[in-house]
Amino acid sequence: MPSGDSKRDTIAAVATPPGRGGIGVVRISGPQVPQIAAQVIGSVPPARAATLARFSDARGAAIDEGIAVYFPAPHSYTGEAVLELQGHGGPVVLGMLLSACLDAGARLAGPGEFTRRAFLEGRLDLAQAEAVADLIDASSQEAARSALRSLSGEFSAAIDALLSQLVELRALTEAQLDFPEEELDGIHRDDAAKRLVSIQAAVDDVLARSKQGSLLRSGVYVVLAGAPNVGKSSLLNRLAGAERAIVTPIPGTTRDALRETIHIDGVAVVLVDTAGLRESADEVEKLGIARTRSELERADVVLAVHDATAGTAAVASTAQRIDVYNKTDLRPGFVPPKGAIAVSAKTGQGVPDLREAIVRAAGWSSTGESVFLARERHLRALTAAKEHLVRATAEKARWELFAEELRLAHESLSAITGAFTADDLLGEIFGRFCIGK
């Protein structure tokens, strides 16, 4: 749906991060690119070729010398005419170059505005545009790979496949709406019911893979809790592979919650060490224990740590919980209760199992099947579509209501790739991008 809007203004921004670097890039996009090129570098460079150029300001004074690359519309990132000026990567020189482009008629781009234009020109759908930001923000190789798959359209293709199944069923259903109820034949009803079952299964599959992938984006919040001295701080240090928390034989050493981020299978895991739970008269320790309780409320997964050489203590929480028996080096042959994990923070024994159990409890299964780096917005849309399909199942006898639920499911799914999108949603999505992207 290229808009071909030649009245649109021309935007410019420094596309490389602030600071010093070998090169720095100013990117310009819009209909005025040829005039701006003529003014800043003296001519319009040949298409898609690296051209050595001298960059000058409005009075003709030299700013820098570098490479200019011109992408005529529509074969560019935004779909508009784009000019990239690669100069020396210093903040002052890039600031001067950007000013020269603004003096020549461009306007400063807002966050994500280049990608927003790419979306409006139909170069990317909304899920792909979001994947651009997710690729830049990826905190692990797995997240980056998954973002790239979304960017190249794998997630959108899965959504489009759901949509086309749904559209077919809707067409069949709507055609039947013209007939009076009593004339509807059983064949159509059976066919519709079968198709609905298969669409539901497909939605469930995409939703499961999206939930998995969303862990790569949002990470998992894991709180270590238990009685004092069971080895929570030692375990955090062992999982982090560094001496982060203070460890002593004195019960009540940890007062404040301490956070440390690690990666397990590419999933970012925030480990939180807490003050041991006990009755204490000490003011500071009491505050620490109160903090432990509030951390427990936030947790996705709680590690209830016990001393394998002593009795177990209860840890109350509504999160997924893993019972961990520590100090097994002091009790050779110790067998933990069913479902619990035996470790030694001292020797590292059992720690690989614990790492695996943490991400599994959070819903991660490294099946090797590719996951979708879904955002909360996508999960909500998929869940809404699923609910409408469930309601459609219940309305099989009432053709109009059946058709209406299918329509609503269709609408929910379409929002993912952006067929119908409100301006404020676009503002929210692109507002989180960096400037120059």
Ligand SMILES: Nc1nc2c(ncn2[C@@H]2O[C@H](COP(=O)(O)OP(=O)(O)O)[C@@H](O)[C@H]2O)c(=O)[nH]1
């Ligand atoms: N033998 C042995 N001692 C441990 C182990 N984990 C912790 N400890 C010791 O237990 C004491 C309390 O450890 P700490 O990590 O501070 O416990 P926390 O109060 O639960 O944070 C320290 O003296 C640690 O050296 C373990 O796996 N084996």
Ligand SMILES: [Mg+2]
């Ligand atoms: Mg501690």
